[in-house]
Amino acid sequence: xxxxxxxxxxxxxxxxxVELLNAGHEIVILDxxxxxxxxxxxxxxxxxxxxxxxxxxxxxxxxxxxxxLIDNKSTAVIHFAxxxxxxxxxxxxLKYYDYNVNGTLCLLNAMQQAGVKTLVFSSSATVYGDPExxxxxxxxxxxxxxxxGRSKLIVEExxxxxxxxxxxxxxxxxxxxNPVGAHKSGLIGEDPKGIPNNLMPIVxxxxxxxxxxxxxxxxxxxxxxxxxxxxxxxxxxxxxGHLKALEALDSAQCTAFNLGTGQGYSVMEVIHAFEHVSxxxxxxxxxxxxxxxxxxxxxxxxxxxxxxxxxxxxxLREMCEDMWNWQVKNPQGYQ
Ligand code: NAD
Ligand code: WQD
Numbered sequence: 426x427x428x429x430x431x432x433x434x435x436x437x438x439x440x441x442x443v444e445l446l447n448a449g450h451e452i453v454i455l456d457x458x459x460x461x462x463x464x465x466x467x468x469x470x471x472x473x474x475x476x477x478x479x480x481x482x483x484x485x486x487x488x489x490x491x492x493x494l495i496d497n498k499s500t501a502v503i504h505f506a507x508x509x510x511x512x513x514x515x516x517x518x519l520k521y522y523d524y525n526v527n528g529t530l531c532l533l534n535a536m537q538q539a540g541v542k543t544l545v546f547s548s549s550a551t552v553y554g555d556p557e558x559x560x561x562x563x564x565x566x567x568x569x570x571x572x573x574g575r576s577k578l579i580v581e582e583x584x585x586x587x588x589x590x591x592x593x594x595x596x597x598x599x600x601x602x603n604p605v606g607a608h609k610s611g612l613i614g615e616d617p618k619g620i621p622n623n624l625m626p627i628v629x630x631x632x633x634x635x636x637x638x639x640x641x642x643x644x645x646x647x648x649x650x651x652x653x654x655x656x657x658x659x660x661x662x663x664x665x666g667h668l669k670a671l672e673a674l675d676s677a678q679c680t681a682f683n684l685g686t687g688q689g690y691s692v693m694e695v696i697h698a699f700e701h702v703s704x705x706x707x708x709x710x711x712x713x714x715x716x717x718x719x720x721x722x723x724x725x726x727x728x729x730x731x732x733x734x735x736x737x738x739x740x741l742r743e744m745c746e747d748m749w750n751w752q753v754k755n756p757q758g759y760q
Contacts, residue, residue, distance in 0.1 A: 487534050502536060556719070556721075631709075
């Protein structure tokens with residue numbers, strides 16, 4: 426009996442693997458290492474004292490995945506594997522539909538053929554587009570504004586259709602807000618390839634001297650200080666959310682849950698919090714708004730609390746502290 430974790434060497438996957446192993450689950454990590462390092466598997470073992478099974482492979486290979494599920498007597502899948510860069514998805518939409526939509530379709534076919542019908546899927550707050558109302562509830566209108574977001578939305582629709590056709594499926598769709606931070610040990614964390622797109626990794630790299638400055642994409646939003654507001658969530662809280670979702674999936678369902686804190690912070694607030702914990706100056710420059718960005722986005726996390734018994738525990742200070750600890754211990758990431 427094991428849980429198959431696709432994309433388990435990536436940022437969110439590796440932290441979830443730690444929580445799964447610590448909770449006594451057997452796991453099989455499947456990843457093509459397209460955006461991650463094998464070193465993450467060794468680090469997961471160092472943290473937990475347990476050696477996870479690692480299989481290098483691609484979710485788009487249905488026959489292979491079916492064999493992996495059967496050979497390892499998998500009972501459930503937590504599906505992280507995919508691509509996540511919004512800008513790249515606008516430049517190479519077909520690649521995103523291939524990895525994220527076709528990849529998930531191949532995985533679902535393999536699961537169906539292997540008789541494994543329990544799935545936790547990584548969705549994103551991006552499926553809400555520019556929200557009409559804040560905080561965002563799960564029943565808010567869904568609308569994608571870029572190919573990456575559309576790929577998540579298509580998969581969500583696919584999952585709802587699948588469940589409607591066969592109510593033996595147990596599916597949790599987790600809509601993450603903005604995952605940040607790292608494991609307390611500083612052994613695993615986010616290791617973006619090339620220049621990061623997201624705020625917190627850039628801030629950490631500027632503090633660490635790896636990057637000269639941060640561009641703040643817009644200070645004329647209708648927010649208290651004019652900079653964009655987001656719901657940052659500590660990666661360990663997010664990882665635990667997967668464990669709670671899995672535990673709640675003993676009844677048949679297909680439900681979407683927001684995983685966020687419910688608290689929004691502006692870019693300036695993040696910079697100040699990071700300066701405080703790192704004792705470093707974050708050099709920044711004001712720049713025009715980034716295309717496609719929204720002013721404000723934060724979750725109503727009540728459904729996850731009521732139905733999964735989950736809520737985020739870490740605040741912004743701990744998110745910055747743990748991010749900084751990872752940056753200091755791994756200035757060049759896993760390499
Ligand atoms: P990540 O890139 O660190 O992890 C994804 C992993 O999937 C990588 O290890 C990569 O090598 C692997 N992978 C990619 N394509 C694959 C394929 N075809 N077959 C096998 N493995 C493959 O990203 P992450 O931040 O850990 O994100 C995990 C999931 O969560 C993604 O689906 C992402 O879209 C979603 N998500 C991420 C965020 C975020 O801000 N990090 C927010 C919302 C949703
Ligand atoms: C946060 C804030 C920026 C970088 C993205 C994806 C979303 C999800 C999470 C996967 C915004 C500002 C950023 C910089 C800045 N990913 N910023 N200078 O845009 O909320 O969400 O990651 O599902 O789909 O769109 O996160 O970290 O890029 O930006 O001023 O160099 O920081 O404008 O206000 P975002 P982010």
